[in-house]
Amino acid sequence: MDTLKKLFRRKITLVGAVVLGIVAIMAIFSPFLTPYNPYEMNMQDRLQSPNLSHFFGTDNFGRDIFSRVMYGAQLSLLSGFSSVVFASVFGVLLGILAGYFERLEGIIMRLVDVFMAFPPLLLALILMSIMGRGLLNVVMAVGVAYLTRIARVTFGLTLKIKEDPYIEAARAMGANNARILFKHVLPNLISPIIVQASFTFAFSLLQIAALDFLGLGLPPEIPSWGGMLNQGRTYITRAPWLLVFPGIFIVITVLSFNLLGDALRDELDPRFQEEVTA
Amino acid sequence: MIAYVIRRFLVMIPSLLLAAVFVFSFIHLIPGNPAAVMLGTNATAEQVERLRKEMGLDRPIPIQFFEWLKGVFRGDFGDSIFYNKPVLQVIAGRAETSLFLGSISLFLVIGISIPIGVISAVKYNTWVDQLTLGAAMFGASIPTFWLGLNLMLLFSTFLNILPSSGFPSIVKTGNLLNLRYLILPAVTLTAPNSALLVRLTRSSMLDVMREDYISTARAKGLEERIVVYVHALRNAMISIVSVIGFTFAALLSGTVVTETVFSLPGVGRLIVQSILRRDYPTIQGIILVVVFLYLFINLLTDLSYALIDPRIRHD
Numbered sequence: 001m002d003t004l005k006k007l008f009r010r011k012i013t014l015v016g017a018v019v020l021g022i023v024a025i026m027a028i029f030s031p032f033l034t035p036y037n038p039y040e041m042n043m044q045d046r047l048q049s050p051n052l053s054h055f056f057g058t059d060n061f062g063r064d065i066f067s068r069v070m071y072g073a074q075l076s077l078l079s080g081f082s083s084v085v086f087a088s089v090f091g092v093l094l095g096i097l098a099g100y101f102e103r104l105e106g107i108i109m110r111l112v113d114v115f116m117a118f119p120p121l122l123l124a125l126i127l128m129s130i131m132g133r134g135l136l137n138v139v140m141a142v143g144v145a146y147l148t149r150i151a152r153v154t155f156g157l158t159l160k161i162k163e164d165p166y167i168e169a170a171r172a173m174g175a176n177n178a179r180i181l182f183k184h185v186l187p188n189l190i191s192p193i194i195v196q197a198s199f200t201f202a203f204s205l206l207q208i209a210a211l212d213f214l215g216l217g218l219p220p221e222i223p224s225w226g227g228m229l230n231q232g233r234t235y236i237t238r239a240p241w242l243l244v245f246p247g248i249f250i251v252i253t254v255l256s257f258n259l260l261g262d263a264l265r266d267e268l269d270p271r272f273q274e275e276v277t278a
Numbered sequence: 279m280i281a282y283v284i285r286r287f288l289v290m291i292p293s294l295l296l297a298a299v300f301v302f303s304f305i306h307l308i309p310g311n312p313a314a315v316m317l318g319t320n321a322t323a324e325q326v327e328r329l330r331k332e333m334g335l336d337r338p339i340p341i342q343f344f345e346w347l348k349g350v351f352r353g354d355f356g357d358s359i360f361y362n363k364p365v366l367q368v369i370a371g372r373a374e375t376s377l378f379l380g381s382i383s384l385f386l387v388i389g390i391s392i393p394i395g396v397i398s399a400v401k402y403n404t405w406v407d408q409l410t411l412g413a414a415m416f417g418a419s420i421p422t423f424w425l426g427l428n429l430m431l432l433f434s435t436f437l438n439i440l441p442s443s444g445f446p447s448i449v450k451t452g453n454l455l456n457l458r459y460l461i462l463p464a465v466t467l468t469a470p471n472s473a474l475l476v477r478l479t480r481s482s483m484l485d486v487m488r489e490d491y492i493s494t495a496r497a498k499g500l501e502e503r504i505v506v507y508v509h510a511l512r513n514a515m516i517s518i519v520s521v522i523g524f525t526f527a528a529l530l531s532g533t534v535v536t537e538t539v540f541s542l543p544g545v546g547r548l549i550v551q552s553i554l555r556r557d558y559p560t561i562q563g564i565i566l567v568v569v570f571l572y573l574f575i576n577l578l579t580d581l582s583y584a585l586i587d588p589r590i591r592h593d
Contacts, residue, residue: 118565122534128553130309210422213421213538236427243431247428251416251421255415
């Protein structure tokens with residue numbers, strides 16, 4: 001409770017958490033809450049500006065933007081969360097192995113370096129062009145870029161933790177490598193990884209939106225925030241609301257994750273950022 | 279210093295080779311027969327077979343790799359399927375836009391972020407600092423393409439003072455006024471990328487300002503201005519420079535999106551178009567150029583550390 005109070009010491013963090021809560025509720029309950037079917041086309045109602053029956057207006061196929069934005073929340077959070085999990089699980093695994101077992105360091109970290117030589121969006125584009133559109137592919141394509149960054153952080157921290165006296169003590173008591181890794185090294189990595197994950201969430205959301213916007217992410221009929229912006233572009237002058245609402249939702253969601261990440265970093269590990277960037 | 283430069287060059291070679299292997303494998307990772315995928319569903323079996331032969335895809339993979347690598351060293355990256363021209367020529371034709379856009383943005387990012395970050399650190403915990411941090415956080419949370427579309431809507435559609443798309447070549451026309459086509463794209467690229475650098479400049483300045491030699495400098499009676507800009511900033515520069523390397527990578531990714539939003543004839547948009555056209559040799563060529571460029575910038579970053587901090591080159 002005390003930690004929670006400290007975490008929300010700054011009012012703005014609380015605002016971020018509330019916004020995320022609302023977006024999450026939208027995402028989870030969208031099938032019950034949306035006033036219209038997000039896929040249903042209705043040519044008579046096309047390109048309506050925001051009004052009482054369509055809060056956010058309608059698109060060029062007469063689909064209700066409000067409903068599509070709500071479904072978009074579901075996909076954005078789901079794909080963002082999955083990429084973070086993908087990046088964290090494999091990143092931590094690679095980093096911890098490379099840091100703990102000297103023989104593995106060379107090969108793992110060289111591979112990580114090569115992938116880090118590609119700017120994240122470019123790497124995602126390359127992978128999408130190999131794998132093709134689809135939710136799982138987006139998750140992996142975006143996750144890989146952050147996997148390498150998490151692996152780097154984990155690697156550095158593991159090297160440091162490995163030298164700590166309690167690790168030596170555990171080994172003297174006869175603990176094997178697996179026990180040391182899971183019982184002693186991993187728990188010490190959890191707070192920096194949580195901090196890293198909340199920022200990764202923000203980055204992934206932006207990358208996924210960019211892929212969808214470029215027409216290389218999810219299939220176009222699926223309502224994603226980036227995809228809606230891509231389709232709305234054509235009508236930028238006639239129907240600016242097609243741009244406004246999905247965009248605002250991307251911004252507030254990403255902003256909230258960044259705010260939360262900041263607060264978590266200050267709370268869990270004040271020196272963390274310096275260590276990562278140094 | 280020279281020994282350091284040579285050592286850094288040698289360290290780069292394995293990374294370059296591994297990157298080359300990855301870029302080469304790219305075409306072989308495409309499920310199915312790449313030649314068939316590239317030609318689409320309307321192609322006849324003979325056409326597919328001819329392209330397969332032409333691209334050398336019928337030969338053993340190690341031989342293909344060495345042939346390809348040999349070509350790369352000679353500057354022969356293969357031919358674009360879509361343009362029917364050498365890939366390097368296609369990329370060169372698009373380079374002007376991206377180079378202008380990238381360098382203007384990098385210049386803006388550095389020119390804006392470092393002073394703001396320094397001021398924010400000097401005014402630590404005042405409203406100026408809070409405002410800067412808030413703005414930086416907001417900037418980092420805006421998708422590049424959304425910012426671009428909004429700027430386009432405001433300045434091109436409503437106010438009608440800046441062009442919304444395209445970029446007529448300056449090299450060919452000699453008309454420097456064409457740079458106005460790049461104002462909105464450059465601002466679009468600069469805003470989100472400045473955010474990280476502002477935050478980092480601020481935090482490294484704050485770290486440095488706590489050091490003993492800063493107190494000493496102040497105790498000597500030096501002007502605060504000199505303490506900040508000469509003593510603190512120079513020491514803070516090391517971590518700042520490391521982020522400029524990141525910024526460059528971020529700008530590279532950013533040009534992909536920005537050039538697409540503003541329909542600019544650059545390399546970033548070429549890669550998106552090539553992916554949609556399944557023009558794999560062109561994609562391969564662009565990736566290779568970008569990765570080389572990126573590793574080269576990283577090298578420059580490392581070398582500039584050594585220039586700023588004598589301790590590094592004597593290590």
